[in-house]
Amino acid sequence: MSTLTEQRGWFSALASSSEPEQSGPEPDWLRNTRVLARDAIRELPVPNRKLEAWRYTSIEGLLQQEFTPAVEQGRTWTHEELEPWLGPAADVYRLVFVNGQCIPRLATGLELPTGVTLGSLRAALGTDPKLLATWLNHTGAHEEHLFSALNTALIHDGLLLHIAADVELDRPIEVVYLNLEQDKALLNQPRNLVVLEPGASATLVERFIGAEEAVYFHNQVTELVLQEGAELRHYRMQEESRASWHLASLYLSQDAHSRYQGTSLSFGGRWARTEYQARFQHEAAQCELNGLYTVGKGQLTDFHLDIRHSVPNCTSRERFKGILFGKGRAVFDGRILVEKQAQKSDAQLRNDNLMLVRDAEVDTKPQLEIHADDVQCSHGTTVGQLDPQQVFYLRSRGIDTDSARRMLCLGFAGEIIDTIEVPILREQAMERLTATIRTATETLE
Template structure:
């Protein structure tokens, strides 16, 4: 059922989901965030950050916050390629579907809710300290209703060899749900890990997944972070990733976006020490009745840090995409090396992309560049393949895979690479001849 759009849309949701947590300090954090909601504007197209997002329809939905862990008796245990797998259903941890496995000493892998019950001091110290939870309506809403999510803490000089896999599933609830996992990843000095997140939803399910993740990498920490968004075709998906990096740390992040009616991912990265590296890449495949939106805000505020941002989009039907990437280089950030590119391949004339890469530089000893391309398949390339006896549809698929391969080849996990190629091929097979 739709409801009229009101300025207190988020406040009403916060009141519905206002339940006590196991920690008084978190109750206070939630209360402060809820108090901000009435003073934060609804994201509208007149706001530059939401200019192309067409989000008005979201506010017409009457969502129900999930205030307790749902029963999962009707859900099958998902297949996982990792011995360390955590499953969240409607944003709540599911012990019966999870297999955390045996982890090295110094690694804490649990749900936020369990960490609250355990009075975890690392959680209390860092939760909410990285993200600006009053920046916009959705970050404040997530904070106002923190209940559960992923908590990963890796002690100094500790390495996790096998990837940690996190799956976000949705129950069979008929009402449109507000699902809000809150994640915190804290990696101390010289630690190393790989985290793979899957966002999954069955078609026909309408819900709003409002995810916020805080990542702290201390000096020399290394994190490979893969995120695969394959939500329901009727779902709304918003991910906010806040990243803080220490000296000589390395963040390798890849986001793959396939599903959702409306899907947006925001990255905000800042450096807390020199010689850190931030490597962000993404691939979005967007078709009819879909919008995929990426916003990057990379703040170089320390010397000799490197960042690479490379995003590619495949658009077909009447699919729409938005890419808004910004690199800010402070005067103190001398010897910065930052490269930002966005390339889009339009498979149909009705597809649309709005792309805006930006550089804002206040230092004088830097190496920075940015660029964007929007184009169609080259008829000469198709003709060349056809002269080699390759059928036209197969030739088009080969060129599309080649276009996407530049992103996929940066996936260091073989099984995930193969899964991504298969997911892309499944989409290509459904395209009209």
């Protein structure tokens, strides 16, 4: 095991290994932000298993790998190379990132309604620096942990979505992140900023796709700001390469009466962690987080929720389900804090796990910390196997064992998939899940 100094060195070396500011003039505030982030890298605790938030999730393997920050594309990707990964772009506004950088010519359907800014964060530095100066780091993401600081120190590109007050987007936005480099291990760090002004409404789909065997670290930070009465439906489907590390840190700030509905599906990666940090700024906001993960041989999947009710009358719902079928591990660490003044908070947290084999492992830790006295809160967790009575019932009707198990697994996961209100994504998710479960059930005894 490497020492703490060596571990911190990994972060500092990456943070200073490239000078993104060299690729163009940058405003002072951004330069300052980078300086602050580099300072933070010297001071923030190094994630290790003594820290509660990293107790079940080791980063040892990650730190043993050397990465090159993907600042400029080493090459131009042809349309033919990228097309097969993308699929149909029907009825969406699509934005494509390759190795962390926006490829404008792949964007489709971008005749946007007035009041909507959607595109590359890098490009906006030139065209709309004021918007970025106002909102970037609004949620304090750069101060949270080393990985977010690393992302901030090297801010280069990402998604920028800004919707003016009362504008409702008619079609979903689809952002596809393709991680395709196979010759060297890249550090891809999209930095996303999503701001919905009062009363704005949108649906955002994010898809993470990796070329088979590609080794990379996708270290993404997404800041989400929902102003009064804004509504965001946010669906994420992670299908990274099985040789990759994937960390998505989402920082959500919600004003009064805003509504966030998030569904995260985690299928790929050798090491995949999704963190949600939700903060209610004013009353009567609603936050719904749904998640589904499948874990097979050699995979670790981690969901980490940090929900803070610090004002009265907010609602949060968290439902996460996992199917474990190979020698792999899942971690669920969900924490809801209800502060003293947050009366009438309504918070419900659930995590259910289906273990198809004995040698899989899940560490699940739902936590409710309540300091107010007039609240409605509950949490629960289950770890179980397929019910033999249910399998027998299906078989007694003529359905073979594999199909019976598959139907029950899909039934278990269906509740989460059904929360996705974009039909094409729901189909894609079902297809991916069915294929995964098919492989999983065929290898069972």
